[in-house]
Amino acid sequence: MDSFQDFKLSKQLHYAIEDLGFTTPTEIQAQSFSPVMSGKDLVGIAQTGTGKTFAYMLPLINGLKFSKQIDPRILVIVPTRELVIQVVDEIEKFGKYSSIRVKGVYGGVNINQHKALVMEGADIIVATPGRLYDLLLSRALKPKHIKKLVIDEVDIMLDLGFRFQLTNILELLPAQRQNIMFSATMTDDVEEFITAFFKAPTTISVAVSGTPLDNITQYAYNLPNFHTKINLLKDLLVDTETYTKTLIFVPNKKSADLVYELLYDFFTSEVAVIHSNKTQNYRIRSIEDFNDNKTRILVTTDIMARGLDLENISHVINVDTPRFPENYMHRIGRTGRAEAQGTSILFSTPAEQGFKENIETLMDHTIELLETPETLEISKLLTWEEQPKIIERDNPHTIVEEEKGESFHEKSEKNSKTNQGGSYKRIIKQKYKKARTRGDKTYNKLNKNKGKKPF
Template sequence: MANNISSFDDFKLNKQLLNAVDELGFKDPTPIQIKAIPLATAGHDVIGIAQTGTGKTAAYLLPLLMKIKYAQGDHPRALILAPTRELILQIEENIKGLAVYTDLRFVSLYGGIGPKTQIENVQKGTDIIIATPGRFLDIYLKGELLTKMIKTLVIDEADKMMDMGFMPQLKRILEIIPVKRQNLLFSATMSPFVKKLSEEFLEFPEIVEVAPEKPTIDTIDQILYEVPNLKTKINFLEYLLQDETYSRIIVFVKTKGTADNVSKYLERRKLGSVRVIHSNKGQNSRINAMNEFKEGDLRILVSTDISARGIDVSMVSHVVNFDVPIIYEDYVHRIGRTGRANNEGIAITFANKAELLHIGKIEKLINQPIPRKKLPDEVKIEKTGYEEGQQMEMDIDAFKRKENPDFKGAFHDKKPRVFKKDVDKPNKYRSNKQSRPNRNAKKKRR
């Protein structure tokens, strides 16, 4: 059946959805949509595997909206779970666009703000819940959610859900929703965790995989630079941002502290408007930053990986991996923020000597080498500080030990303990060349 599909009309969607698709500018369905939509529409459980930016969201939303059709009752009939607030808001935006000509009601539930307004929205009546697992359970345990009408469960970005440790919450949710339901699981990679998750709650699913030889999009030009330390990374980033072709940039970092420090430095250097998003930022701050970035009012967005999958902006010119991700699938998601909608993009990665060890694993994942380039002569190379150098050595040891449990690293040799008293107080008998008295001889004299 999939072979005969060449347009959205071939999916036999209702008029309301077709009008919305046309208004959104969707022309030809993507491979994941061609394979997944007919199966989901027919009621099958589906596992959909496809790289980022290939239309996975519409691949499950269109059959879901077709199934629900119109507003009915007060309680949710479909539940969509996703790992982050940003992704929840992105899915909500997609539903708004696709369901614009229907009367379907939907509510988003996520942390970072108080639950009062979200509970009030649920109480007004809803057909679809879009939620992070934690916030869904919070509101359910308050007695504000009736789940017996849920007939469809969608788990989006399942691999990230597993990486973030949501398995216990997912198991709890599976216990409180009806057993008889349709399940749709979508992910960018079929990791062992995703396989485990599918075994937990899917029965005889149809597996739809659109996996090219390279999991990264061809429109992305990837470059790797060996950058020895943090200060040199800052210098290089500043050098790159002097180029005006860097019009809309996402800088991905490993930690919230690094995100704050990098954004503050770029603000001081006046290299263009800059905002930062991570889990400690307030929800309004994160939403405003995303909106500014989408509208083109923001040049630089600094983000941790928690936001990597909730950023859907078609005109991102560059992605900079300031730090190499240690969850290798995150590399695919990071660089997938550029080169979207058939636009060309550039992904640049900075790696110190410890991070270079992970590059080989990433290259194996994406089935291609990442081209290396030498740092420009204009970039000042700073000396690596003692603490940063020690941390790199420990990271190298940890990596090698993970690869080989018998490996003994640079920090494994223990020096003999020397007690302070042995150093400060030399033996009085040795110091004056006297022999220690014989206790037995002393007793004889008595």
């Protein structure tokens, strides 16, 4: 099938496709159309950026008869809240002439709000596992008409912590249903899962590793330690002409806060941060500001690594070298999307060389190694105690809105001054209080993470 015209779809869907300017289906869209239409179980092995949502949703929506019933008929489960928001947005776009009612539910939002939302009625529910399970248990969401189930990023969903939630949910769904799943990789866990829950599935596999990376230019630097990585990061990001929109991946939440802090000294409100300990409002704001070009640099954990469609990312910088090569593939896949050209940069310490080799083996491609600039300041290795303390800041643009008159810089100045005089205990106390008043969860874990090294 070379054109969407060849798909037997309703007029409404054809209009929507035309509006979106799509003419040629991607490989996965062409391949999954017939199996999904026929009602058979489907297993799709596909990297992100291959048009997955469109691939399963088009035939599913097409088969949906108009109804006003409250209980949903299609359920989509994805691993992060941000993906819920994105998938809902996509479905609304191509379902706009088909009177499709789609609702997204996820944690971090008052559950009564979601109960009310669900009671309004929906054809399609998109959800993260935890909130979905809550809604099912409380009977706010009734599963009996769910005949189509889509699970995205299954390999992640089978990680410990996710998998019990997922299997609990599956037990509550009607046995007679069509199962559709997508996974970037086929692991033993995924295979086991398929045998347990799928009935004679059609398996399609597209985008063998290597091929979707044609429009991403990859570079690497070998650097002695973390602080030298930060120095190089600063030296690179100064070039605002080149680094127009840069996503910076770090290995964990603690280093996300730290790298944000270190970059903030140089780039102030050009930089933002996101990770799962931030409140939902903060997370949404960070992404919105980045999408709207209010910030140029976004520091993130792997929360942003998968599936998200961010516009015009010029660079992806990996401050750490992921020890699992798939993570690298997911991360750099945030750039070079939909024909665009992108650049990725990988930082590796001597200890991380082995991880880099694994990545190169998987891709069957050697990442071009760039010379360390002679002007680069090589840091001595600081101990954890010598690391700069993290000052928790609000999202800059949120502050500007909320604090009338007082600018973000004035406020942060004030904060750092008040913090300098006080005893450690008092500072912690202040931080807890501030964290509570603005609902930031990071400092709830302050003591738990104390002394834990980011690298």
